[in-house]
Amino acid sequence: MFNTTVRTAFLSIILIVATHIAKAQDQIEKTWYNQEKTSKIQVYKARDGKFYGKIIWLKEPLKNGKPKTDDNNPDEKKRNVPIIGLVILRGLEKDGDKEYSDGKIYDPKNGKTYSCKITYKGNTLDLRGYVGVSLIGRTSTWTLAD
Template sequence: MVKKLCLIIMIAACSISASAQNADAILGKWLSANGEGQILVYKKESKFFGKLSWIKVPNNDNGKPKLDDRNPDKNLQSRPILGLELLKNFTFDGDNVYENGTIYDPKSGKTYSCKMTLKGDILKIRGYIGISLLGRSENWTRVK
């Protein structure tokens, strides 16, 4: 009986470890669909986040860093978009799906509900309002 219990505990521990490893497969840098930016996906505790780590054209016409000037919060409009946290609070739901997070679009200043699905070196991003049917999708490519 003790041997069976130990075996069950070991199998459960291996399953949890494998699940955590699958969840972490999203970590790293991703090139946006238009190729204009790279997003670094990282983990804080058990949730996943992403910040803009590179942009093709980081400066405006005056040679100054591009700012988050479309943000509806006037207090945030003076912050640079480089380094901005675009992805927030995603949880891993199994089957390579990350849900319950948001994505911020600095070009519009809008934040959307978001779902991400990892397919090898492609990260399928679905931003939406309300329900997933009302939204836009794009594919990001892993930076090697």
């Protein structure tokens, strides 16, 4: 009886610690302000194990009294899609302790999609968008919104 109780307690502690460690590995799964603080992006891990991000808030959500839409999307069929709820970050893979790479980021301001990588820095993310080689691109710093 005593051995069973001790064994159960020990297994429970291991499960709690393992769950905590697994959550710590996904440190970017939070809500972030973009650099200009005009939108909030919720970053989440999908079933495929990759990270995605969708716009969940806009400082100015309306245009001419209606919800803003993806007006600059190169696909005309998607130009009526609301910006709030739009997935702009796709397919990031964890690449080390604080690095995430091989993703794509969509900029609804110009309708272009870029390759991207992220460096996690605690309360900030350095997001590098680029075409081709990451040396040719731009870094934007997102700030924790939670």
